[in-house]
Amino acid sequence: MTQLQDALVISEFINNEKFFKASVENTFASLDTNNDGFISFAEMAKELISLKILKTSLDVDGIALSHEELKELRRDIFTRFDRDGSMMVDLEEFQEEMREMLVAVANSLSLSKARDPNARL
DSSP: OBHHHHHHHHHHHHHOHHHHHHHHHHHHHHHOTTOSSSEEHHHHHHHHHHHTHHHHHHOBTTBOOOHHHHHHHHHHHHHHHOTTSSSEEOHHHHHHHHHHHHHHHHHHHHHHHHHOTTOBO
């Protein structure tokens, strides 16, 4: 699949409000491990750590992030979701940030394709 096709798939997903909302609600519920209707920093950090997504994605060209840098990055990510500064992420905040992140990814893929028409993922 080309980057442009990926961008279109992401855009279609975001624009299908019913499917997007259901998917975000399912993801939110899986992160809300104590079922209180909010995602705490600990709940989100646990997921980020278990996925090892930060370490894997950001260890580029052999430049590894320190433990402290990874902790700070997890806090920064949580802060992006916690729009009201309550130290808890509700479903609405989660949905808004997920939408913004996916739009950014789609835009990045589209721009990358525009710069290099032969680019592939």
